[in-house]
Amino acid sequence: MNASSPPTAAGSASRPSRAPVYVARAGNITLPVRQYQNRGRPIYTFESKSAAGQRVPTSRRNLNAIKTLADKHATELATSGFQSQAQDIDKREELARQFEELQALTKPLQLSPLEVVKAYLRLTEDLKGVPLAQVVQMFIRAGGVQVLSATVPAVVDAFMARDSLAKKGPDYVKQIKSTLTAFAGQFPGPIDQLALVDIETWLFGLEVAETTRRTYHGRLCQLFSFAQARRHLTRSVPHEMTYVPMPSPKRKKAVIIGPEEMAEALALAQEFAPDPDTLLHLVIAGFAGLREVELQTLCWEDILGDENSSDTPQIVLHEDQVKTNTSARSVEVLPTLRAFLKPFRLAGLTGPVFSVCDIKHKASNRLPRWSALKIGLADTQAMPPAKFVWKRNFLRRGFGSYRLSTLKNVDLVTHEMGNTDFVLLTYYTTPVFEPIADRYWAIRPGEGYHERVRTWLSSSRWRRQRARRVKIVAEARAARMQSV
Template sequence: MKTRHSKTASKPLEIALGNVSVRIVPEQNVVNGATYERFTLIYFEGNERIRRRFSDLAKAKAEADLIVTKLANREGEVLKLSPADRAIYTQSVDLLRDLQAKLRAPDSIPLNYAVKEYADARRLLPACVSLKQVVDDYLVRHNQVREEKLVPDAVNEFIAAKEQAGRGDRHLRDLRCRLARFAAAFSLPVAQLTGPMLQTYLDDLDMAARSKLNTFKHIRTLIRWCVRRKYAPRDLLDELDGIEKPEAKPSPTLVFTPAELREILDATLTVRPDLVPAMVICAFCGLRTAEVLRLDWSEVRFEQGLVEVTAAKAKTATRRVVALSDAARAWLAPYVRSEGPVSPVNGENRLHDAVVAALRQCRAARKAKLPFRWKRNGLRHAFCSYRLSVTQDLNRVALEAGNSPAMIHAHYKELVPAADAQAWFNTLPPENPASGKVIPLPAIAA
């Protein structure tokens, strides 16, 4: 047995026997202001690191001699193998030592630990697939990732890119709201996301099915963007395809009746006449509320009888032109300007709230018992439904509404009576607001 002493008392000493060694580390222990020497004996039992403390160096050495002898005897028992088994054992230990050197690991890799790790991995694989094949696939997958990017950082960069691309304020607000919640849930690199993680996140969201679907669409767009930026492997897209998405039931298409349109326009004319142009263009041209809020009077070509929705202001980023009906021209005539915003109100909710407030005020003046029921997107839905009833031309209405013929057919086909369609486009302004008489303009042409 060899004992290798350190040159100074403050350094550890090592007691070895064969290939087995233990260390004694001198330390100073302070108790109630007094300093005492303490000696810690350190050795390994299998994978477990053992530390035992002694106040006397001689006792620590005696215990170290006993332990190193026991450990060496165990090693001797192991080496009482056949020549072939001994060769396998020593070769395995040499391989682990080479691996330790390559990994620059501070501690040796126990043989039993390496065998256990192999066995655990092997149990999970089909017999025809080797562990090396799995590792090769892993390396190929992760070589697709050029830069490790945390999910919160990727979300911020993604939204900044959308801002730079000029996406609309409403779209950006929706992105920030939905993806901020997603970023808060995953403080890990994007490349470490998995399909099961995303499935659990989607399932646990406390919201309606439609909102879950909208959230998932934003997450999918984010991940596709991350794959293009080399922040995530392409395999993550395959895992996205396997996610079970909630089934959102389509909401009913609610439209305003001609009588309700008359009440809306009369109320705004009486209480908020500055809102009349926005309501008229929604009702008779079918623009989305967000598109009307972006519309400028320079794009209302009154003399030509049309409204231009530029690609920059359209939801679908596609330019379209909508004709002004006779009723629309009659309502807009007193308000036409060369330039400036058509709507004096910013924000969809603010516009709707202002119109509903005008309706309530007028109903209160008439002492009406029931409140006016506002129908979300009701003016646009009404335009599409009544316009399709008048023209019977899916493609024409789809172009005017900025939608697909399939969507027009699915949501607006045979939704309203033909008589109501004629009445809608003949809702004309009063000749004198106090008299209630209307201007006798001809009906809209099909």
């Protein structure tokens, strides 16, 4: 019987005899066996220590049985002791060998072995038994010492030539190239010699909005991370952009177009615009939230759903149409937008929605803005000035704010606008009283709208513009699809 402690039944146990009844010996290990009295019967016990240093007694009623166990246990302890001593000797020899290797490895680095050992001891728990010499070799192989020197313009060229960047939208590539080219023009020397103060002086000295400065900061971080991956910067320490503070633009209230202003703009476009492009720009951007770059490639085939059906149509934007080519998305054609698009869709139009957005020519690669409404799109027509000032992203911010006020669903509005929830709530929306949102979505075409659309579509001038536009968009879309 094993016992965790000598038996001490009340009134029946006695003190052990002074001398052991047997001593098991093996090497320098001795285990004395002592006799106890329990309920008038003898019981024999010896004690040993566990790996944690605790006393562990072993007891038997039979003397021969306890002798056998004591001899066996003493032999095991003696054998393990010799092995432990041998292992200690092997460890000391291994440490001496590693220290010699460490001296040879650290000599060209001008580091003392003591400094490396201190750093190693601080990382012992994370290294989980990896030999010290192996750690130093890993450090050198990782590029912690040797750097492949390269100038900033060369790194920018390599960064822009990446395959992953070629899959992005052309506007995104153009913007990031403009930023990095300006940076390379300011710093033509090796990228590993750039000082933190020089980068900060350039970034915070630009006369741009804080939001734009924040965007530039992110692009420079991408460039420096790319250089570090290509071993143009030391991998063992963070690159300089890690310590450049992130610009924190003050959040401004998003200025949106009001229901009355939208109605006024649509009335002016319907009455004075010589073609439907201005009105289509207003209704699609204002009631679907599309970006200008997405409007430029929008075709009537992208508006899915039968106009005579009760099903809700959708605008589907594919990977080659969205801003950053991240993923396709769809936007529901709400009743307001559906009412304005109905005569165009019933006419069976195909191809590009807009006829005057010539994406081949830089001077005319933008859709008509509010300035076009104020001065008139035709030289022979005068347009009365609006009663309000047009703001940047007026229509898109209005769509996001009114849509969020109605749906109360950030995830759905984020998907429809193609932004993250942070960007949506920070830059593109403002709290709107729900009755005001209801007035915005209650806007409908004015009297004589269908006749005006028929006049536009029968215009020979518009037909000629559209024929040229169909060819240009087809060529541009084919080129973009090849790059996706």
